[in-house]
Amino acid sequence: MRIDVLTLFPEMLSSVLSGSILGRAIGAGLIEVNPIQLRSYTTHRQRCTDDYPYGGGAGMVMFAQPIVDAVTDIDPEHRARRIYLSPRGRTLNQRIVESLAQEERLLLLCGHYEGVDERALELCIDEELSIGDYVLTGGELGALTVIDAVARLVPGVLGSEASGEDESFTTGLLEYPQYTRPADFRGRRVPEVLLGGNHADIEYWRREQSLRITLERRPELLDSAPLDETQARMLERIRAEKALIHLLEGMGAICASTSLAEADAFPKAWIDAFVPPENRKAAKKLCISGKRHVGFPYQAFTHGLMHGLEGEAANEALTRAMPENVKLYFPKEAVLIWAKLPQGFTPDALKTQLVLVDETTCLAYLTSGKAQLGPWYIQLDPPPQ
Numbered sequence: 001m002r003i004d005v006l007t008l009f010p011e012m013l014s015s016v017l018s019g020s021i022l023g024r025a026i027g028a029g030l031i032e033v034n035p036i037q038l039r040s041y042t043t044h045r046q047r048c049t050d051d052y053p054y055g056g057g058a059g060m061v062m063f064a065q066p067i068v069d070a071v072t073d074i075d076p077e078h079r080a081r082r083i084y085l086s087p088r089g090r091t092l093n094q095r096i097v098e099s100l101a102q103e104e105r106l107l108l109l110c111g112h113y114e115g116v117d118e119r120a121l122e123l124c125i126d127e128e129l130s131i132g133d134y135v136l137t138g139g140e141l142g143a144l145t146v147i148d149a150v151a152r153l154v155p156g157v158l159g160s161e162a163s164g165e166d167e168s169f170t171t172g173l174l175e176y177p178q179y180t181r182p183a184d185f186r187g188r189r190v191p192e193v194l195l196g197g198n199h200a201d202i203e204y205w206r207r208e209q210s211l212r213i214t215l216e217r218r219p220e221l222l223d224s225a226p227l228d229e230t231q232a233r234m235l236e237r238i239r240a241e242k243a244l245i246h247l248l249e250g251m252g253a254i255c256a257s258t259s260l261a262e263a264d265a266f267p268k269a270w271i272d273a274f275v276p277p278e279n280r281k282a283a284k285k286l287c288i289s290g291k292r293h294v295g296f297p298y299q300a301f302t303h304g305l306m307h308g309l310e311g312e313a314a315n316e317a318l319t320r321a322m323p324e325n326v327k328l329y330f331p332k333e334a335v336l337i338w339a340k341l342p343q344g345f346t347p348d349a350l351k352t353q354l355v356l357v358d359e360t361t362c363l364a365y366l367t368s369g370k371a372q373l374g375p376w377y378i379q380l381d382p383p384p385q
């Protein structure tokens with residue numbers, strides 16, 4: 001791919017074009033970028049390239065002549081897609097970047113000062129592109145943004161072909177969180193699923209995180225994101241969970257998702273409090289080291305740690321086993337747990353907190369065995385008596 005950049009400040013481009021991935025791609029001949037000095041095309045006696053605007057107003061406007069002559073010289077047969085970087089243009093997004101990456105040639109015109117004479121645009125530019133709703137001093141940073149985003153999609157530019165495939169926007173969603181060593185940084189642990197090496201679980205977790213982050217930060221992307229059936233179900237569940245939290249917040253609860261350390265502390269404490277001593281080792285293995293915190297009481301039942309209990313019988317048995325003021329619901333096909341935190345987690349927490357695993361989360365867990373969520377810890381204000 002060849003990209004010509006028309007600018008009054010070609011030196012602004014050089015350090016970006018020579019560094020890192022772009023520098024290597026250009027060095028390897030995968031893309032060709034030609035910064036072109038517009039001033040060398042001016043026919044003005046003093047080699048000026050701009051003048052005051054007709055009609056008055058602040059700043060200077062770039063002449064049409066050097067621009068039109070440069071474009072005609074560089075692209076006489078109009079083979080390039082010709083773009084003027086401008087805040088008035090269509091806002092750049094990954095779909096536009098993908099379509100630009102299909103072109104053999106791009107020509108990028110960088111304005112400066114107050115912009116360029118409109119007639120230059122009428123005579124030789126195909127479209128205007130903006131890199132966002134703000135105003136820069138010149139089009140060079142916009143041109144570099146376009147070049148960088150497009151270059152990543154040119155085959156061979158990224159080290160591994162796969163590394164561009166699941167980035168933010170490429171999938172129609174924002175990307176999941178990424179982590180690298182160490183596994184524990186200042187007490188913040190990398191989510192266990194990523195350390196486990198089970199690729200199906202990791203994939204599932206990442207897809208879910210992508211949905212969560214997109215729903216939280218850019219919900220409008222979900223209107224057009226191509227979701228498969230699993231993701232559509234995940235999204236439904238996440239929305240149900242949010243609705244539940246909204247409801248609880250409306251009742252005065254402060255809902256926050258747990259850190260992993262908190263999430264782990266609960267099943268440990270829970271098992272110590274409610275699982276018979278002879279079964280605790282097995283329960284911990286089952287509920288903490290594997291799928292961790294989600295659905296652990298259910299696992300305790302179904303794996304024979306509390307024999308023969310299911311549905312309402314489980315509800316009743318558990319409610320009896322819990323401290324006063326605790327309600328547990330184990331409908332046959334789903335789990336909804338409201339519980340004061342067990343003693344040992346901290347006695348004070350018992351009076352002020354509830355633990356909730358919402359029904360939809362547990363339903364998904366029970367049917368897929370893969371949910372990696374919750375429980376949610378809910379701080380009540382004022383504490384229940």
Ligand SMILES: C[S@@+](CC[C@H](N)C(=O)[O-])C[C@H]1O[C@@H](n2cnc3c(N)ncnc32)[C@H](O)[C@@H]1O
Pocket residue numbers: 084085086087088109110111112113114115116129130131132133134135136137138139140142
């Ligand atoms: C100060 S701006 C001119 C702004 C122009 N007077 C207006 O209000 O639309 C100078 C140049 O910076 C570039 N530029 C500024 N903001 C941009 C953006 N958001 N996207 C792309 N290019 C931008 C354009 O090339 C523009 O000609």
